[in-house]
Amino acid sequence: MKSKITLKELAKLLNVSVSTVSKALHDSPEISPKTAERVKELASLHNYKPNPVAVNLKKSKTGTIGVVIPNISNSFFARVLSGMEAEAQKHGQQVITYISNESLEREKQICDMLTSGFVDGVLIAVSEETQKKQIYDHLFGLLDYDIPVVIYDRINLGLPADKIGVDDEKSFYDATKFFKAKGLEKIGLASAIHHVGIGQLRIKGYEKALQKDDSSFMATSTKPDDLKRKIKILITEEKVEALLCTDFESAIMATRVAYEEKINIPKDLKLIGYISKDIAEFLTPSLSYIEQHPQELGSNAINILNNRIEGKYQSGKFEEEIIATTLVHLESTRF
Amino acid sequence: MKSKITLKELAKLLNVSVSTVSKALHDSPEISPKTAERVKELASLHNYKPNPVAVNLKKSKTGTIGVVIPNISNSFFARVLSGMEAEAQKHGQQVITYISNESLEREKQICDMLTSGFVDGVLIAVSEETQKKQIYDHLFGLLDYDIPVVIYDRINLGLPADKIGVDDEKSFYDATKFFKAKGLEKIGLASAIHHVGIGQLRIKGYEKALQKDDSSFMATSTKPDDLKRKIKILITEEKVEALLCTDFESAIMATRVAYEEKINIPKDLKLIGYISKDIAEFLTPSLSYIEQHPQELGSNAINILNNRIEGKYQSGKFEEEIIATTLVHLESTRF
DNA sequence: CTGAAAGCGCTTACAG
DNA sequence: CTGAAAGCGCTTACAG
8 A cells, every 4th residue: 555655755865955846747847857867757756646634724725626416316417427527527526415405404504614714616506496496595505605605406496605506497488389380279387386487487488479360278286186177177178289398297198198098109199208318218108398408508618617717707706507498309309 | 685694793792702602503502502592583584594604614525415417317316316315305415417318428527526525425326338338437536535336326446335125026026936837928028228237237137036947038229129129029929928027118119009009908818017106006097016115225325325434434445235135016017 | 631753745945 | 947935725733
């Protein structure tokens, strides 16, 4: 076992000062080529690596970014995290992950802890509970401590911070228009997240796309049984020709109801869901979905945060980036 | 904005020394109650929190744990991470996430970086490529630097480190026996991960459970089309009565083939998959699955690592914990 | 009971 | 070109 060697030990072995070693390893022009050579040789022989904790203390930064995730089992957030991690690596930064489990209490604890200075900046998607109760004191707490914060995905909260999100409204506007252009008249919507911001935006897009004389058909509920009942009414009684689903639960539930009621997808019912690619492609039939480009969202979030950290943005003015979605057609929208 | 206050500033305001402040905040018996009181009051007034980077430097530790994940979109690993994060929080530790994307090269970079001392210990599930090529030098690199490593989930590599995994072999042994007990004779297996350790263990469990005179029926391939073709043969020509699927891909593919061939699940074909609860419950029909208790795996992994870090285990002897799986029956195994 | 000093491992302005 | 010194923010053995 090679125990980690320090600058001091290296200096002693070389009979030079610690400062000389440090400068040599940083290619300082102050150091003679000969000395630099000697130092580097021994350093690489001993596999010297500077202690990051010491470097960070000296530089008054941590080199890490805190990411707060409401629910990691949600494949969307998992992919966002993946994009963040990849981008952070490029900048030599570490990603510390915190999972709020959609709980305000947990989110408060996390934010509170982050004010101690564990991270150089924070990326957060607020929990459902936080959105519902609209309590944002803990976020202001971070801002008070001058810790840069970028809000991602769930961005319509009116907070004074940089934001990056997905074009939720337009995605459903476009999807609805797509069906109308195909001549469908009864276009429905199902949602288990109608009570949260992103759900509302998607619904808004749907409603905007309908003409004044179009009726809207909505099945919304957070309770599976209730949602199922409502979707069943839409499909069997109202006989909608297409259904837009704002989330995983409602999309799967719609598939299920169609299966149970022997409604053929896509012949009798077209379906579009807000679900992730790996699942959409594997469903039976495969489900047309709205691609949100989560990895891109993640990597861009890191970049916005880093720009903020490096003072590249004007203070008091906030960035807001919206990522365009893509409607991907699979079997469930085959005409 | 409250800029972070330091011990030194606090000391100056109180007209005492830095040492006194530090001791007072740590409830040292050396300090008079009166002074302690004064110090704590001012500290809480200014919301003082020790700079974690400085504390860590002093204590020669980082307070963080590195977690290497092959694929975060895999819901199993997402849940494992969630369990790790929750447990780490209990110990006041931070989780730094690294995603290898099943790439040996990336995994090497990560391990190499971790030797610099970013973390107190590492939890790793090695990538598929690493397993296939059986190159473990980078892991020995970590061990050389005396960084504690716990290998999770993909544990049958013969490496000198603590391990925690799932009882892959027994899970499929039990599942096969279950079908046999129900009187089924043609029990098949489908796999897209037959080339990696955990896949092999699951297959082994299946084979062990078959009597000498039972035939085995296997459809294995990493290529979707090829796998589909083979599953189709099993279902339509061999007419297996039940199918055990070792992974998400094969489970979904089996559902799909059954659908396309108009084979009714569970009437004509029983299905069990190694997929996660949230997906299993939502499929149509819902898919009986093997629960691996990923969160428990995650939290136990943290505990093993911490025990190792704290020297609670004998060095040179390694822990190996196996978590028992549970077979959860949903619609696809209804008799 | 309080404080000066050393030190964790590094970087960098300054002196020589 | 090299090194002594100060300092990042903290903790703790030691002296008084």
